[in-house]
Amino acid sequence: MPLPQTPFTVDPRIVLPVPAPGEVWTVGAVILNADGKAFAQKRSPNRRLFPDSWDIVGGHVEAGETLLEALAREVEEETGWRLRHVRRSLGTTTWTGDDGAGLRHEADYLVEVEGDLDRPVLERSKHSDHGWFGPEDLDRLKENRRPGEFLIHDLIARAVRWSPQ
Numbered sequence: 001m002p003l004p005q006t007p008f009t010v011d012p013r014i015v016l017p018v019p020a021p022g023e024v025w026t027v028g029a030v031i032l033n034a035d036g037k038a039f040a041q042k043r044s045p046n047r048r049l050f051p052d053s054w055d056i057v058g059g060h061v062e063a064g065e066t067l068l069e070a071l072a073r074e075v076e077e078e079t080g081w082r083l084r085h086v087r088r089s090l091g092t093t094t095w096t097g098d099d100g101a102g103l104r105h106e107a108d109y110l111v112e113v114e115g116d117l118d119r120p121v122l123e124r125s126k127h128s129d130h131g132w133f134g135p136e137d138l139d140r141l142k143e144n145r146r147p148g149e150f151l152i153h154d155l156i157a158r159a160v161r162w163s164p165q
Contacts, residue, residue, distance in 0.1 A: 008072060010086040016067055017092055017107050024101075027071040028058030028108040029083070030090060030159040033117050037132035038156040040141060041078065041120075044128045049099040052128075054141045054152055056108070067107050080121030081113035088162070090155050106151075110159050135160055 019025045031039040038056075045052040057078045061070040072083040090108040097104065120130055133141060133156055141153040 008068075008083045008085060010068065011088060014086060014089050014109075017105070019061070019067070019105065024104045025061040025067065025070075026058060026104050026106045027061060027067050027074060028056045028090075028106060028155065029071055029075050029111045029113075030056050030108065030155055031075075031079075031081070031111055031113055031117075032159065033132055035132070035134070036160060037134040037137075038159050039079075039117075039120070040131060040133055040152065040156060041122060041127040042129040042131075044126055047126065049097045049101075051144070053144045054131075055127075056152055056155060058106075058108070060104075071109060071111070075111070075113060078120075078123055078127070079113070079115070080119075081115030081117070083111055084114045085112040086110075087112060090158060093151065095151065108155055110162065133160070 033039070040054045040056055043050055043053050043055050057075055058071070059074045061067055065073070068086065075081055075083045087110045090110055092105060092107045094103060094105050096102060122130060138153055138157050141156060142150055
């Protein structure tokens with residue numbers, strides 16, 4: 001059963017991708033705190049896809065959902081926070097996971113949320129840790145990733161540079 005959502009706003013300059021039939025899409029949210037640091041959570045070591053690696057909030061778009069509906073749902077499911085505003089697109093990418101499930105398309109966004117940023121409610125079966133990452137912390141985002149697998153590092157580095165702090 002979908003979670004009830006409060007309305008959120010989207011910057012009018014954002015152009016949303018339109019998934020083609022049969023494509024698998026994921027969405028991601030980079031969330032900044034008042035200090036301009038970005039939130040990331042560590043995937044549990046038993047996860048099939050990217051085990052024990054840092055990740056942004058997000059996940060797969062479910063049947064019948066728009067990209068933004070999926071983004072709002074994932075933010076709430078993974079943190080307990082609510083999506084308030086989609087500030088900017090961080091881009092789209094295509095990737096193949098290490099789980100054998102094939103090609104995925106991903107749309108990532110810099111977002112603002114409502115809730116107590118000091119107390120995220122993690123999905124403990126899926127995430128083992130969380131942290132806030134500024135420019136001095138970015139190398140930690142490369143843990144358990146091989147060269148060329150730095151999507152999360154690169155997204156957060158870009159978002160932190162754009163931070164008004």
